[in-house]
Amino acid sequence: AIQMTQSPSSLSASVGDRVTITCRASQGIRNDLGWYQQKPGKAPKLLVYAASILERGVSSRFSGDGYGTDFTLTISSLQSEDFATYYCLQDYGYPRTFGQGTKVEV
Amino acid sequence: QLVESGGALVHPGESLRLSCIASGFNLQDHWMTWVRQAPGKGLEWVANFHYGSGKRFYLDSVEGRFTISGDNAKNSLFLQMNNLRAEDTAVYYCVRDREYHPRSTELWFDVFDVWGQGTQVTVSS
16 A cells, blocks of 8 residues: 655644645655645545645645655645644555644644 | 434444435445544545446455445445454544546546545444
8 A cells, every 4th residue: 555654743833834744655646645634523624636736715825736756735824723634645546545644733 | 415324332343334425416426435533543545436337445454344335316325344343443434536537638536525524433342
């Protein structure tokens, strides 16, 4: 199975900060990658798919980039509602695999 | 909208069937997926199913024990879980894959755009 490794596992940030989360695949996965946000007790929410396409209705302060094995999710100016856990998910091969998550805290 | 049901507390070795009812769209038009989350842990993809082709794929640790299926008439997705283990304890989410297919390419991307609220499965003696 393709292993997805996110870094960091957690980070502390303040409102207004620029935040970047990294996801690395154990093999090349083209741009077959999505990013999801999850808040405590809630279902995940889609942010980005195909590595860089922003889901409709998602704030433009979120952006995704990358190809092959290295990917990033960037929040340009962190807002209070962005404190959550973020997961990458590869859809290049089966089984689909998530990263272990990055918790963004105050 | 997706609404799951069927979660419960069961003993190791027992079976359980999860259901997911869709409203506002036809399940048969999409790949449908089950994702789970163990207590305090990350997300784990479990299985997916495509009505049209009948194709289905599984996580290695559930293959042979879990079966994903659907019922067009009921617009519902199911996950039959047999021989349950303690490590299957999790919240199980039903997810729609809208898919993205750029024109003039043979590429398809997963787009997990609709999630249910989840149903709790606990396996404990």
